Every structure is written in structure tokens, then in C-alpha cells.
Amino acid sequence: MEYLEDPVWGMQAMATLRRQVRIPFATNMCVTQFDHLGPAVDLRPVDIILSDIWYWGGMQATLALDTVAGPLGFGLGMHANCELGIGLAAMLHMSAVMPNLKTAIDVMHIHALDDIVVGDPVKPRDGKYQVPTGPGLGVELDEEKLAKYAELATRPDASDRLTNPTRPDPSRPGWFASLPAW
Numbered sequence: 001m002e003y004l005e006d007p008v009w010g011m012q013a014m015a016t017l018r019r020q021v022r023i024p025f026a027t028n029m030c031v032t033q034f035d036h037l038g039p040a041v042d043l044r045p046v047d048i049i050l051s052d053i054w055y056w057g058g059m060q061a062t063l064a065l066d067t068v069a070g071p072l073g074f075g076l077g078m079h080a081n082c083e084l085g086i087g088l089a090a091m092l093h094m095s096a097v098m099p100n101l102k103t104a105i106d107v108m109h110i111h112a113l114d115d116i117v118v119g120d121p122v123k124p125r126d127g128k129y130q131v132p133t134g135p136g137l138g139v140e141l142d143e144e145k146l147a148k149y150a151e152l153a154t155r156p157d158a159s160d161r162l163t164n165p166t167r168p169d170p171s172r173p174g175w176f177a178s179l180p181a182w
Contacts, residue, residue, distance in 0.1 A: 002103050003048050003077075006030070014045030026050050026103075028079035033057075034065075041072055048103060050079035053090055066098040080106035085117035088129075089137040092122065096131045116145045 003026040008017050011030040018025050026048035031040045032055045040046065049069055056062050069076045078095055080088075088109045095105050107129065109122065118140040122132055132138025 002026075005050065011036070011039060011043055011045045015043040018045055018047075024048055024075070026075075026077055028052055028055065031074075034061075037068070037072060040074070044073075046074065048075040048077050050077045050106070051094075051098075051101075052079040052081065053087075053094060054081070055079075059090070059094060062094055063098065066100045070100045075102055076100045077103035078105035080108045082108045082111060084112060085109065085115045085122050085139050086137060086141065088122045089117075089132045089139045092129055092131045093137060114145070116142055116149060118142050 001023065003024040004021070005026045006014070006029045007021075007025065008014055009029075014025060014027065014030055024047035025045065027046045028050035030045060031037065031049050032052070034056075040049075049065070051062050051065050051069075053059060053062050056065055066076060076098065078091055078098075078101060080091065083091065088107065091105060091107075095101050107124075122129065122139065134140075
């Protein structure tokens with residue numbers, strides 16, 4: 001096991017528990033933007049910051065995080081959140097150029113039932129992913145599927161239940177999220 005990811009809620013609780021546990025801690029919840037780095041340096045709630053291209057503000061910001069994490073005393077990993085093939089391609093490209101990324105990256109793409117890329121060029125071989133080659137991020141978008149899912153995303157029932165706790169989950173009657181995703 002490389003690390004425990006966010007075993008408790010919040011930077012202060014993480015720091016308190018971290019002092020009592022030998023296994024490294026990682027986060028994609030309490031250190032998710034540059035403004036969090038100062039308090040994280042003071043409190044030391046984690047050993048590893050799980051970079052997330054989407055949380056940190058894009059590819060350039062993620063590269064900036066890679067530049068500052070080491071000198072501030074943090075390891076770096078990469079967080080996944082059920083990205084489609086184009087997101088996984090972006091993560092693979094990013095991880096290939098981040099010299100301070102030392103842990104295995106998270107990959108949840110294998111749980112996707114469908115995708116908006118043509119074929120499935122981002123599959124692991126012998127437990128490893130290769131950086132896609134070709135123009136752009138190395139994947140081709142299926143324009144029909146992209147249009148289909150773009151339309152589905154505009155429906156009211158597509159609202160994200162994790163960030164909107166008032167939205168019930170039809171697969172779990174009576175269950176409601178008690179905390180937002182961040």
C-alpha cells in the first residue's frame with residue numbers, strides 16, 4: 001500500500017492523525033488549490049498531494065504544482081475521478097512530463113460503461129498504460145456520442161448528487177449525501 005487517501009475530514013484532523021500513523025497520507029480533498037499550500041506546510045496533514053488536472057486549474061497549473069510540491073516537502077500523485085478516455089489521455093500525458101510524480105496514478109476509466117472516444121486506445125497492457133500518440137491528446141472523439149452525452153448532461157436529472165446533497169439517489173432510496181464533494 002502506497003498511502004492512505006483522506007482517512008479523515010479536513011486538514012486539521014488529517015494533521016492530527018498523520019502524527020500518529022506511519023503509513024503516508026495523501027489527499028485530493030484538503031489540499032486542492034494553491035491557497036491551501038501555506039496551511040499545509042504549517043500543519044503537515046499529508047505526505048502526498050494528489051494532483052487533479054480539473055481541481056488544480058488545468059495542465060499548466062498542474063505543472064506548476066509539480067514544480068513547487070517537492071521543495072515544499074510534499075510528494076506528488078495523480079487523482080482520478082471516473083474520467084472518460086479523453087481525460088485519461090490528458091492524465092497520461094501530464095504524468096509523463098511531471099518529474100516529481102512518484103506514485104502510481106489513479107485510474108478509474110476501467111469502470112466506464114461507455115466513452116466518447118473512438119475505439120478504446122487507452123487500455124493497460126501488462127498493468128501499464130502508454131501515453132497515447134497522435135494529434136492532440138492522441139485520442140479521437142466520437143462526435144455522435146459527444147453530442148448524445150452533451151444533451152443528456154443538460155437534463156435536470158443529470159445534476160451531480162455529490163455536490164448537490166438535496167438531490168436524491170434513485171438507486172438508494174432514502175439516502176442523501178451529508179457532505180459536498182470538497
